[in-house]
Amino acid sequence: MSLALVQEAAAAVDYGAFAAIGAGLAAIGGGIGVGKIGGAAMEAMARQPEMQGKLQGSAIVLIAFIEAVALFGVVVGLMGVLG
């Protein structure tokens, strides 16, 4: 009875959902990275307001690099979901 239930549950498992969880984990990593960059950039801007333009530019580029890693995760997750 219980074995049948487990089997049924296993058959119902959608492995795409795991891919979605993976994408979420990747987003957490990216979020931490972006947060650190943003925080450091803010702090630097507060210290040297005259450097604001330069700091903003390089912060955006750095965030783009970090974000790419998270997006790789999302796209791999999409591949898992969409097969």
Next chain:
Amino acid sequence: MDLIKPEIGLIFWTALTFAILLFVLRKFAWKPILGAVGDREDSIRKALAEAENARKEMQNLQADNERILKEARAEREAMLKDARDMKNKIVSDAKELAQVEADKMIQQAQATIESEKKAAVTDIKNQVANLSLEIAEKVIKEQLSNKDKQLQLVESMLGDIKLN
């Protein structure tokens, strides 16, 4: 679903469109726009450089003016000093000359006084001599009667008269 499977048709159209867009915009938009922006920036830069040059020239001119003014002032100073010197010299020369003249006049006066004095003395001497002669004559006339007395008188008179 093929969300992440690129379609060949869209790739083709994108490449073609982008190439055409790049070509057309490069020729008809970016070239004139960037050229105009560059020209304008050049002209602004040139104008700024010119203004800077003008400012420098102005500064030079001002410095020149200052220099000339200083020179003029120095010259005036020198001239004044010369004039003052000359005045002093003239004054001192005049003083000296006057001194010399005065000395000379004093000397002359002294000499005159001396000669007058001599003349006067001589005159007095002459007068004294005449007077003495007259007195002597009178006395002699008077005393010729009395020989003794005559002699005594002469004696005493000669004793009294002292030539200076």
Next chain:
Amino acid sequence: MQVSTFRAFFAILFLSFYSLGFAASKTATKDSSEGDEPFNASELIFHHIGDSHSFHVYGSDEDHFPAALTIPLPVILWTDNGLVTFMSSEFHHDVDGKVMVERKGLKFTNLHDKIYQLDAGALAVTLDKDQHATNATRPLDFSITKNVFSMFLSVALILLIFLFSARSYKKSNTNMPSGIGRFMEPIIVFIRDEVAIPNIGEHHYKRYMPFLLTLFFFIWINNVIGLIPFFPFSSNLSGNIAFTLTLAVITFVITIFSSKKYYWKHMLWMPGLPVPMKLFLAPIEIIGMFVKPIALMIRLFANITAGHVIVLSLIGLIFIFETFWVAPISVLFTLFISVIEVLVVAIQAYIFTMLSALYFGQALEEEHDH
């Protein structure tokens, strides 16, 4: 209030991902106009962010007033029998592979907005359990799809804007732009002074300016077109991987062609390192060379697609909960996300241009300025 809003927000995010999981196996591409069918958010979203052979303007039912309006677009196929062209209206809005169009002795059908060519002798499409056609193949499809149409529209817009700008420079004798050119000039100068010159360098930047400017405005205008939710716009072109792939490949090709000896030397045989380290680094650097354009491609694709997915998910909330009371919340959130998206689309265009310039600069690096 705030808490419940967030709860609803997470609920829809969860639901959309959850139903997304089912979408792969079910893909029930029934017409959503069939009333009794439960609303399928992921189907709606994927229909929107995917490509289409016709441009749906409004409505969902031809029988009701106002009747649905769908603009047909030309289908251009390269088959074994040569070029085949017809209008997509010949499919009569069918996307389930039921209507056949016969041209040059070949049968074509529209299955999930993809044109299939039936194998010789087949009369109807047979599908396997994953909804894949078993007796039909896809010919080379150069159709003017919704995305291609939108791209042409963006090209027309860009040409209009910049040819007018260029003309306004010519008209004035002080080289001062007027009208739209006055708005565009700071952006052009920004690309030159903040993107091209610092990354590529004073000596070479002029050669890359046309490409960088075209790239920036092409991506930006297409992104903005994707944000506008009604007829001639509303496509998801810059969130389509084919589009970003093409641009990334163009950047990659230009990088390779403008690379100098130093670039390759630095990559394959890093100077100033012990030999085992060099052997270790070379494959990493070579992978990195390809990862850079792939990252460009994925970044733009994922950012724009994510924007569309979020907006549609928020709107989809209303239909999932089947109540009007959710509407103000989803509309407010949609507005909020749209405002952020306006920023994001500009930043994504900037980042794509910036990184392209950075890669060109790296390729152009010389021995002395290291």
